[in-house]
Amino acid sequence: MEFFWASIRKDLARWRQDFTAVLLWLSIPLIIGGLITSLVDGNGGAKPRGVLLIADLDDTFLSGFVAGAYSQGELGELISVEKTTVEAGTESINAGEASGFLIIPEGFTDALLDSKPVTLTLKTNPAQTILPGIIRNVTDVLLDAGFYINQIFGDEIDQMIDTEPGGQSNDVKVASIAVAIQKKIDAAAPLLFPPAIEITIADPPEDGPSVSIALLFLPGIILMAVMFSSNGLAGDYWAERENGTLRRLVYAPGQLSGFLAGKALAAGAIIALIGAITLVIGFVYHDLAWAKLPPSLAWITASGVALFAWFGALQMLASTQRAANLMTAMLLFPLLMAGGSFFPLAALPDWIAAIGRRTPNGFMVDRLTEELTAAGAWTIDPQSWLIILLMAVSGLGICAWRLQTGFARS
């Protein structure tokens, strides 16, 4: 037992000398996580915003309605409407200073009400693509809407236009127009708004909170860091072999188990440090319940030790250090790809996700996602913990076997 603790202390002291490597492993999730979060969840990017110039030569209630329609709701966040004259508007659109220039001609309202042809002139900026298209589509919709409104509410609109502004009799007239419009809407409602879909509003289930896309990336990114760090830590077996210290270990009486267990626990401590920092940042950003932190960290650490054990076993099975590095690198990237580190398993096609969940890291990512997104804490089942334990023990068993069958001799 004393040698086990000595081995942990020894490896931690050695890794403290090589803290740059630990920082690099830590930087993997921070950099990649930051980039992905800013891409899928960020709100710092500027939305496109254009200017629509309107020359309202009609200057009536309806022409004002058309001009105002462009600055309503979400459209108003995209388009800024500025009134102008024909000359100034033409000059600005020709200079490329606006996304569009709309001319509402004199007599527009009369023509609309009399169902006579009328021409609205819309000039768009050819240097822009998105905003002029939006303006064109909105104009088409407005004109269609104007036509149908005129067909249904033509009489009421005539009365509104004829009404003199101010006075008590006007209030009565406006009220009667409103009642008439409401009656027409009520009469047409069954035809215009058939209940095509019956909507039932239900409370969301308690254990299924909504999950942001960035949160789905978090487990994969953390496991990516765990994979890189456990592989790097496992490379220490070759470093010890080159140092000759493995050979000296074999000279010593029966200390292999203490050495291997100490090495695994020291690796676990470093992985736990990396996991803790990345988890705390993730928990703060996604506002997760802190009760989930201990089980998540325990899962990451146990997964890291299991991966360390197997990377160590694979490294020891290789005939040279270069072959060992090549072999683990060739394994690492496909596993990261399939195991949900580059794309969340939920975003992958079903068949790839099914394969991914059967890879060691995919299995770990899947369970960590479950822990982070479930309503309660400690949701990972005992069977999964047992699988991780078996992985760690079997990997370390192969390491012990290789140490006794020649790996220590250089």
Place this chain on the structure above:
Amino acid sequence: MLSVENLVKQYGELVAVDDVSFEAAEGAVFGLLGPNGAGKSTAINCISGLLQPTSGRVTVAGYNVQKEPRQAKRSLGVVPQELALYEDLPAVDNLRYWGRAYGLRGSELETRVTEVLGTIGLGDRAKDLPKTFSGGMKRRLNFGCGIVHRPPVMLLDEPTVGVDPQSRERLFELVEAERAKGTCIVYTTHYMQEAERLCDSVAIIDHGKMIARGSVAELRAQLGARDVLQLNGRFPAGPSKEAVGALAAQNGLDIEIISQEESSLTLTLSSASQHLPAVFQAISNAGGKVSETSLRSPNLETLFLLLTGKELRE
């Protein structure tokens, strides 16, 4: 203290150690001599338990290495040929770690570590990392890691390879100090001067086989008082051999050809310096020509040459 009986280590057809037997006593240094690749390190690895011998028996302090490996290993201190240190761990922590590996604990460990640091002359560099040490200092720390658990038997596998003369002398002193404490030491080297300086008894090994064994004095006696005369130049094969034979017969000399090639001729003879002119004349009469001469008095190196017909460091 250490007994090796009929040790054999075979790799397929290659016999790296071929029926080697010897015993090393308490408070004595036993030298295992031979050129590179002779099988010394393989023998050491079999004794230390790093390699499983094909056959034979090794006993360390009364414990059979194959049957009682824990007890045997506890009694052994190994100083390997290559450095075996954590270069990124302070010197004192290296000693502590290896002390714990051999079961030392608490104050006993601390006392012993301090003692060893003093012995190897690194007391003032205890907290420094070995990667900042000179080659000689690393060698001394490597030695210290091998003795930290006070082993009754030590295996030193070419501990002075690549070491400067000053550090080599310091290592000799360490070995002599351990011997004075009663430690049984097996010392492998291909430097005969080291063996002559340190070893109480030696075995010469070549191609895995033990070709001579005894105390340094006994082995010197095998050589007699004959010098080794090495000649370089041109030596026609037949005539040169005949000329040397004729010279021996005419002058009653105890002269022997150890090796002969077209460009070199190695002879042993008594009082060689007195007979040099006659040797040169005989070679000249045989159509040969001597361009370079070297004369060596009897030592283990010349004994090795006599036994194997080749230089120790070939």
